[in-house]
Amino acid sequence: MTAPADPFRFTTLAHAGRAILGPLSPGALGELLGGLSLPAPPAVLDVGCGKGELLLQALELLGGTGVGVDPNPAFLAEAAARARGRVPEGAVTWVQARLDEARLPEGAFSLLLCVGATHAFGGTAEALAGAHRWLGPGGRALLGVGYARRPPDPAYLAFLGAGPGALPPLPDLVAQARNAGWRVEAVRESSLAEWDDYEEGYAAAVERWLAASPGDPEAPAFAARIAAWRDAHRRWGRETLGFALVLMGIPEDP
Numbered sequence: 001m002t003a004p005a006d007p008f009r010f011t012t013l014a015h016a017g018r019a020i021l022g023p024l025s026p027g028a029l030g031e032l033l034g035g036l037s038l039p040a041p042p043a044v045l046d047v048g049c050g051k052g053e054l055l056l057q058a059l060e061l062l063g064g065t066g067v068g069v070d071p072n073p074a075f076l077a078e079a080a081a082r083a084r085g086r087v088p089e090g091a092v093t094w095v096q097a098r099l100d101e102a103r104l105p106e107g108a109f110s111l112l113l114c115v116g117a118t119h120a121f122g123g124t125a126e127a128l129a130g131a132h133r134w135l136g137p138g139g140r141a142l143l144g145v146g147y148a149r150r151p152p153d154p155a156y157l158a159f160l161g162a163g164p165g166a167l168p169p170l171p172d173l174v175a176q177a178r179n180a181g182w183r184v185e186a187v188r189e190s191s192l193a194e195w196d197d198y199e200e201g202y203a204a205a206v207e208r209w210l211a212a213s214p215g216d217p218e219a220p221a222f223a224a225r226i227a228a229w230r231d232a233h234r235r236w237g238r239e240t241l242g243f244a245l246v247l248m249g250i251p252e253d254p
């Protein structure tokens with residue numbers, strides 16, 4: 001019997017050698033969290049934490065404890081290794097699960113991070129509708145969301161398998177957050193340099209792996225996948241995609 005294919009293999013390879021799995025420079029999170037005052041003691045939940053770099057940065061800045069949730073065991077193994085020596089022993093717990101399988105205490109966190117992972121909720125609208133469930137009074141959510149810097153080409157949406165409303169412009173996203181009752185406190189847009197670093201690094205990591213693994217049974221499929229992705233990004237994505245960190249206070253707060 002052959003072992004089932006690892007569903008995370010492509011994304012794990014594409015993010016090899018990268019700590020933050022999105023178009024963000026190492027200091028991006030600190031620009032929003034520096035000076036933030038949270039109910040003590042800070043308790044941070046990171047939904048779709050990847051390699052845990054953003055959660056670890058948050059704990060380094062704010063102190064307190066953290067829980068990182070992600071279904072990819074390879075990312076969580078790296079997260080656990082990264083945590084050593086950066087936060088006190090036992091300050092962070094890694095939960096290998098999808099958000100809908102993770103048993104998380106409601107109302108127990110003062111900061112929820114969900115950066116590049118709102119699909120864990122079902123999408124950005126669902127994240128805006130549901131993220132406050134895990135926050136206590138005075139809590140904040142920091143979402144990292146994609147948006148359209150200009151109207152997406154229908155062919156690009158078709159390539160992404162996305163519907164017409166899937167990539168709203170940033171003002172619409174901010175309005176959506178306010179309509180969901182959040183108090184929007186800060187918005188940070190990623191630069192084109194951050195995007196280029198991320199997208200070129202993503203493709204280069206897969207190409208490095210392909211060069212080193214010519215006989216791998218998944219190599220032909222991964223080669224086709226990264227070629228199509230890079231082409232679509234250069235043709236449409238680079239001009240179209242935006243990414244923003246949005247820091248928000250929960251609706252109940254005055």
Ligand SMILES: C[S@@+](CC[C@H](N)C(=O)[O-])C[C@H]1O[C@@H](n2cnc3c(N)ncnc32)[C@H](O)[C@@H]1O
Pocket residue numbers: 019020021022047048049050051052053054069070071072075097098099100114115116117119120121
């Ligand atoms: C683009 S990465 C972002 C990782 C991290 N937030 C960062 O910015 O470095 C998206 C992450 O969401 C995780 N993910 C996918 N589906 C998920 C789900 N249903 N629940 C929780 N995490 C999920 C993936 O495994 C991946 O690590």
